[in-house]
Amino acid sequence: MNFRNALVATTALCAASAVSAADLEVTHWWTSGGEAAAVAEFAKAFNETEGNNWVDGAIAGGGGVARGVIVSRILGGDPMHATQLNHGRQAEELVEAGLMLDLTDIAEEGGWRDIVHPVSLLDSCTVDGKVYCVPVNIHSWQWLWLSHKAYADAGVDVPSNWDEFVSSAPALEAAGKVPLAMGQQSWQSSGAFGVMLVALGGPELWTKVYAEKDADAAASAEMAAVFEAAAAARELSAGSNVSDWNLATAMVINGEAGGQIMGDWAQGEFAVAEQVAGEDYTCLPGLGVNEIISTGGDAFYFPKQDDPEVEAAQKELAKLLLSKEVQVNFNLKKGSLPVRGDVDLAAANDCMKKGLEILASGNILPDGNQVLSADTTGQLEDLMVEFWNDTSITAEDAHKRYADIIASAD
Incomplete structure (x- = not known):
C-alpha cells in the first residue's frame, strides 16, 4: 500500500510528548461539524472515568488520508493508543503482524x-478466533438525501425514488440548482457507484461482484446498465464544484442542490444545521428502489504498547465504547445506528427509524470493506474518481476496466 502522500500529515501527530498511563491519544478522521459533535461524546465519557484523559488526534482530509497516517505511524514504531478504522479488512495486515492489542478477554x-447486532460486525473484528477491535456503529452508504427547499424553489414534488429524481433534474437546473451534489474525493465516487449498483443492479448482483468476486457478473449486461446510469448521474453532478463530502451535504442543506448520495453520517450535518427529517429533508434508503442497508461502520483498534498501565486504560476505553449510554449518545449525533440491539433510541429521527426498521427486517448487506481487500478497494476508488471527473471516459470503457479489477480481486 502506498501512503507517501499521507505522510506529510504526520508531523503534528508525531510531536506528542510522553504520556502518563491514563492519557490516551486517539486518532480518527471525524472533523466535520456533525462528526466532531459525535466523537466529543466518546471523549466526554472517557474523561469522566477516574484519572483518564482522551487526547484527541483528529486527522483532516478524510479516511483515505487518515488511514495512511495511522498505518504509517504504527509501522514506524510511533503508535497511537487507540484509532478509528472501518471494521473489516483494513487492519488485516496489522493484526497479522502482531501490532494490535488482543481484546478477546x-x-x-x-x-x-x-x-x-448483527454479529457479523464482531466477526469483522475477529482474526483466528481472537477479537482485535470494538465496533461502535453501523453506517450504511445506501441513502439519497433530498432538499425540500430545492424542490420547492423548482416547483416540483420531492422525488420518492431514483427515476423520479432523474426526471426532476431539468426543473432543478432551470431553477439554478445542481441536481446531484458530489464531492471530488475518490471514496465518494466509489461509494456512490456502490449505492447505484445495489439499488439499480440489485443486491444479488452486488453480492456476486463484491463478495464472490464473480468476473462474469462484473462483465455482465446488468453491470453495463449500472455504468450507463452512473454516466447519467455524472452529468447531473457537473455543477457540483466541491471536494469534501460535508460541503456537498451543505449544498443540500442550503437548497443549492436537489440531492446527494451519501452514507447516513450525513444526518449529523443536518442535525448541526437544526434541520428536521421529513420537514426540511427527505431520506431514501436504497435510492427508493431497493430498501436495504449495508452494515459497515467504524471500529476502534488499540495498537500494542509496552506499558501495562496504558494497556489497562486501553481496555477500559474499549469497554466504555460499547456501554449503552455511550452507544446512544454517540450514535444519535453521528447519524449512525448503534451496534447494540438493546438500547433505547426513542429520540431517533425519522431517517434513523427507517434504518432501524430495515436492520430489524434483516434486509442487509455487508460493507465493501468487509469483503474487499484494501488493495482492491483502492483500485476501484481510483477508477471511479477518474470516471466521475473525466467525461471522455465512456461507461463502456470504465465498465471494462472495472471488470478487469474484479477478475483479479482478492
Missing part, C-alpha cells in the same frame, strides 16, 4: 457476541 467478559 474483555469481549468474552462483556458478552460482546450476544450484544453486537
